[in-house]
Amino acid sequence: MSASVLFDSPGPRARALMTVFNIIGALALLAVVGWVVYLLYLKGQWSWTLWGPVFAGDFWVYYVWPGLQNTLRSAAFATVGAVVFGVILGMGRLAHNRVVRWTSGAIVEFFRAMPVLLLMIFLNLLLARMLPGLEDRLFMAVVVALVLYNGSVIAELVRSGVRNLPKGQGEAGLAVGLTPSQTLRSIQLPQALVAMLPALLSQLVVVLKDSALGQIIGYSELLRSAQIFGNAPPINNLQALLVAAVLFIVINWLLTVLAQRLSRRLSSRGRAAVAPTAIDAGAVAGAAPFTGGAGGRVGRV
Amino acid sequence: MGDYLSGLWTVFEEYDVLAAFWVNIQLTFWAGLLALALGTVLAIMRISPIASLRFVGTAYVNILRNTPLTIIMTFMILALVFQLALQLSSNLSDSYFRFAVLGLAVYHASFVCEAIRSGVNTVPLGQAEAARAIGLPFMDSARLIILPQAFRGAIAPLGSVLIALMKNSTVAAAASVTTETASTMKVAIEFNPDYLMEIFGVFAIGWVILVIPVGLLTTWLSERLAVKR
Numbered sequence: 001m002s003a004s005v006l007f008d009s010p011g012p013r014a015r016a017l018m019t020v021f022n023i024i025g026a027l028a029l030l031a032v033v034g035w036v037v038y039l040l041y042l043k044g045q046w047s048w049t050l051w052g053p054v055f056a057g058d059f060w061v062y063y064v065w066p067g068l069q070n071t072l073r074s075a076a077f078a079t080v081g082a083v084v085f086g087v088i089l090g091m092g093r094l095a096h097n098r099v100v101r102w103t104s105g106a107i108v109e110f111f112r113a114m115p116v117l118l119l120m121i122f123l124n125l126l127l128a129r130m131l132p133g134l135e136d137r138l139f140m141a142v143v144v145a146l147v148l149y150n151g152s153v154i155a156e157l158v159r160s161g162v163r164n165l166p167k168g169q170g171e172a173g174l175a176v177g178l179t180p181s182q183t184l185r186s187i188q189l190p191q192a193l194v195a196m197l198p199a200l201l202s203q204l205v206v207v208l209k210d211s212a213l214g215q216i217i218g219y220s221e222l223l224r225s226a227q228i229f230g231n232a233p234p235i236n237n238l239q240a241l242l243v244a245a246v247l248f249i250v251i252n253w254l255l256t257v258l259a260q261r262l263s264r265r266l267s268s269r270g271r272a273a274v275a276p277t278a279i280d281a282g283a284v285a286g287a288a289p290f291t292g293g294a295g296g297r298v299g300r301v
Numbered sequence: 302m303g304d305y306l307s308g309l310w311t312v313f314e315e316y317d318v319l320a321a322f323w324v325n326i327q328l329t330f331w332a333g334l335l336a337l338a339l340g341t342v343l344a345i346m347r348i349s350p351i352a353s354l355r356f357v358g359t360a361y362v363n364i365l366r367n368t369p370l371t372i373i374m375t376f377m378i379l380a381l382v383f384q385l386a387l388q389l390s391s392n393l394s395d396s397y398f399r400f401a402v403l404g405l406a407v408y409h410a411s412f413v414c415e416a417i418r419s420g421v422n423t424v425p426l427g428q429a430e431a432a433r434a435i436g437l438p439f440m441d442s443a444r445l446i447i448l449p450q451a452f453r454g455a456i457a458p459l460g461s462v463l464i465a466l467m468k469n470s471t472v473a474a475a476a477s478v479t480t481e482t483a484s485t486m487k488v489a490i491e492f493n494p495d496y497l498m499e500i501f502g503v504f505a506i507g508w509v510i511l512v513i514p515v516g517l518l519t520t521w522l523s524e525r526l527a528v529k530r
Contacts, residue, residue, distance in 0.1 A: 006429050006447065007350045007439045018350060025353035043385050113512035114505060115468040117483045122501045125490050129497060205367065212369035216475050216483075223372055230379065238380035245372045252367035 050236040067225030078146035086154025111152040120145040138219040161192030198263035321485040328470040335406035340413025365411040374475040377404045401473035412462045420455025453526045460519025
């Protein structure tokens with residue numbers, strides 16, 4: 001392990017010491033896991049009456065699958081909407097006209113400061129009042145809240161993506177006689193959007209996670225289905241929620257890996273200079289010196 | 302007009318907006334402290350020479366970061382409190398509050414860890430090499446040389462985590478903390494549907510007032526405290 005420079009490559013004594021610490025660390029981990037398992041045993045949580053229903057077909061066919069469909073449906077609609085809304089707002093923030101620029105700036109800052117849950121609850125109550133006959137009200141509230149928040153985040157990504165392009169790109173566009181807005185649309189935006197793709201994928205993880213907020217207003221997505229199942233006798237919320245959590249983790253983890261792959265592929269094409277994540281300090285300094293490999297990227301909360 | 306204003310006045314006499322925001326601030330404060338401590342430990346584990354510690358740190362971050370906060374909060378109440386009958390206080394609402402703090406802390410600790418790691422990446426190689434050259438072992442070089450500079454380099458991402466934590470403290474609603482802003486707003490609107498826009502407006506302005514200065518402050522601090530190189 002010469003990847004890290006925080007410590008020397010170990011000599012024989014250090015290696016022996018590291019083995020000892022490794023064993024201690026592994027034992028500590030086992031002790032914690034064992035303690036949790038034992039605690040659950042004491043409370044009778046390993047009984048098959050609680051675990052059995054979670055592996056039975058009914059749970060997957062009538063609860064998990066419809067819930068997952070609703071989760072993915074709201075996330076998909078929200079992502080498409082957020083990209084459209086974000087690109088429009090991002091272009092607004094880069095516009096030549098001061099009024100347009102300031103208005104888009106105010107909208108972006110407002111929605112970035114709003115808790116998504118607050119927006120969701122408000123939109124749900126607003127839609128109930130304005131359009132009482134609306135069938136998909138909960139779905140609409142979830143999607144619109146996610147679009148408003150994530151669109152504002154994407155607007156900032158667009159802005160920083162365009163800002164990080166080499167200056168010559170914009171100047172060349174103006175030099176061949178394009179107007180500033182034509183330059184933005186046909187020269188700068190396409191390049192910025194390609195560089196943004198990994199960041200967009202990580203934002204998709206945020207959308208998926210936040211779609212679970214729909215549970216609080218009663219939208220029957222995956223978490224809510226699992227909860228309804230867990231609340232029915234035999235009450236096994238712990239088991240049902242764990243299954244829902246594992247599904248979310250697997251989907252999000254796959255998306256994260258995909259984003260990292262894409263980011264590496266884009267940077268090997270020589271686009272590293274335009275990657276819009278300013279926090280990605282590792283990429284700025286060349287390689288991530290301490291944490292090695294893909295370190296440095298901070299996931300969005 | 303007089304009716305309208307006096308009606309609005311009664312709404313905000315009945316629902317204490319400031320008290321609701323105070324709950325969110327308290328949630329943020331305690332969860333932030335816990336998350337900072339836990340996140341720092343995780344960051345040290347992830348940059349340490351011990352492979353098993355690195356594995357635990359990485360696994361923790363990858364799992365918690367990809368779990369929706371809403372699931373964690375729901376799990377706290379339905380699984381830990383109702384199903385396992387665990388309690389963190391003899392007072393029920395105190396117990397809910399503490400479970401909400403715990404849920405927020407374990408979730409955000411993974412983001413704190415990543416923020417500190419990105420701060421570690423801003424420390425130049427020469428610093429670590431110099432620390433090793435004068436014979437400091439790993440813990441001393443981390444404690445005296447790397448982490449102090451890393452924290453100063455990590456203020457901007459830590460600030461984003463803090464802002465996210467503030468806003469996410471509304472998700473405590475899923476952990477039965479009913480006095481925070483989102484739940485208070487919901488009840489206030491449900492009982493006074495005529496003032497829907499006004500009530501949302503007041504809460505929205507409150508959040509803007511709370512969040513935007515924190516953003517400006519951390520940006521200013523990160524520029525001021527950054528190690529000049």
